[in-house]
Amino acid sequence: MKKIILAGGAGYLGRALAQHFLNDGFEVVTLSRKTFDALPGERIGLWDGKSLGPWTRELENTVALINLAGRTVNCRYTPTNRKEMMESRVQSTRVLGEAVRACTEPPKVWMNSSTATIYRHAIDCEQTEASGQIGKGFSVEIAKAWEQEFFRHRRDGVRQIALRTAMVFGQGRGGVYEAFCSIAKQGLGGRAGDGTQYVSWIHLDDFVGMIDWIIAHTELDGVVNVASPDPQPNAKFMRALRESLGVRFGLNATEWMLEIGAFFKKTETELLMKSRRVVPERMLGAGYKMKHPNLKHAMKDLAERNSYRQTQFPK
Ligand SMILES: NC(=O)c1ccc[n+]([C@@H]2O[C@H](COP(=O)([O-])OP(=O)(O)OC[C@H]3O[C@@H](n4cnc5c(N)ncnc54)[C@H](OP(=O)(O)O)[C@@H]3O)[C@@H](O)[C@H]2O)c1
Numbered sequence: 001m002k003k004i005i006l007a008g009g010a011g012y013l014g015r016a017l018a019q020h021f022l023n024d025g026f027e028v029v030t031l032s033r034k035t036f037d038a039l040p041g042e043r044i045g046l047w048d049g050k051s052l053g054p055w056t057r058e059l060e061n062t063v064a065l066i067n068l069a070g071r072t073v074n075c076r077y078t079p080t081n082r083k084e085m086m087e088s089r090v091q092s093t094r095v096l097g098e099a100v101r102a103c104t105e106p107p108k109v110w111m112n113s114s115t116a117t118i119y120r121h122a123i124d125c126e127q128t129e130a131s132g133q134i135g136k137g138f139s140v141e142i143a144k145a146w147e148q149e150f151f152r153h154r155r156d157g158v159r160q161i162a163l164r165t166a167m168v169f170g171q172g173r174g175g176v177y178e179a180f181c182s183i184a185k186q187g188l189g190g191r192a193g194d195g196t197q198y199v200s201w202i203h204l205d206d207f208v209g210m211i212d213w214i215i216a217h218t219e220l221d222g223v224v225n226v227a228s229p230d231p232q233p234n235a236k237f238m239r240a241l242r243e244s245l246g247v248r249f250g251l252n253a254t255e256w257m258l259e260i261g262a263f264f265k266k267t268e269t270e271l272l273m274k275s276r277r278v279v280p281e282r283m284l285g286a287g288y289k290m291k292h293p294n295l296k297h298a299m300k301d302l303a304e305r306n307s308y309r310q311t312q313f314p315k
Pocket residue numbers: 008009010011012013014031032033034048049068069070071072073087088092113114115116165166167168169174175176
């Protein structure tokens with residue numbers, strides 16, 4: 001049976017990938033620091049995200065290793081949280097690299113999470129893999145360290161893809177879509193700041209679709225933007241979200257209001273205020289066909305599929 005390893009796969013994106021690959025007939029092994037309610041047919045491999053152990057044997061003869069491990073960035077950037085955000089990503093990548101090198105038959109492809117936030121605050125032009133410029137600041141430092149660690153572990157015969165992923169909008173609990181819907185439904189889904197900063201996004205169907213496509217297309221290697229080709233300014237983005245939900249009104253938030261809100265919600269305004277105008281030039285150039293290329297259509301699809309026009313989120 002074809003086998004896939006999802007490191008850090010107990011979270012939001014991991015659950016979507018696990019379900020997808022199980023449906024497709026793969027054996028799925030998810031590396032986690034704890035046991036959790038696995039899906040029927042899924043196996044849990046225990047690891048600590050930083051040291052080698054019996055879990056490393058799971059990597060032998062696998063179709064793909066996909067690393068999703070990392071402490072959430074949706075928190076206040078205190079010194080402790082900064083350390084955890086950085087170490088959870090760099091250490092998990094390092095130990096996977098050591099495990100891949102120790103394999104007799106290593107995974108055919110190793111995909112490692114990265115982020116679309118690695119590019120600079122860009123309003124003026126799109127950021128592609130070839131021409132995009134790397135930004136500055138703490139989130140960028142994490143992304144750079146994450147990718148540097150990843151590409152340090154080259155091994156012949158193992159393709160390596162850094163997934164520079166935009167915010168993934170999909171069904172179910174725990175993702176960014178749920179958070180945005182909740183804000184919009186409280187009447188707070190207006191523009192953030194002056195609303196000119198771009199929002200890069202991708203529908204969960206295309207996140208999964210791109211992962212599938214990368215596995216099948218052995219010519220692809222290196223960094224890949226995992227984003228829709230339709231990033232939009234925050235004001236337009238929020239309007240499309242509100243319209244899809246049937247919410248007429250959205251209070252605009254100035255930057256100081258966002259600072260106060262972020263403080264109480266224990267998060268950072270950077271998540272809303274940084275302009276991310278990232279597009280998937282490599283994937284489109286290589287022939288990937290987006291399932292949801294257009295923002296309005298994607299929002300409509302999500303709202304219909306999730307019944308989010310009603311008051312409750314599905315359990
Ligand atoms: N979701 C998005 O929109 C999005 C966008 C861009 C990039 N990304 C990146 O993609 C990855 C997966 O995203 P997600 O939304 O699925 O995140 P998530 O729901 O927060 O899941 C991340 C997983 O990382 C593991 N983890 C946390 N701290 C760890 C540590 N110290 N050592 C080892 N593992 C640790 C956790 O697994 P256990 O607790 O089970 O060990 C958790 O299930 C993350 O790295 C994220 O930064 C996500």
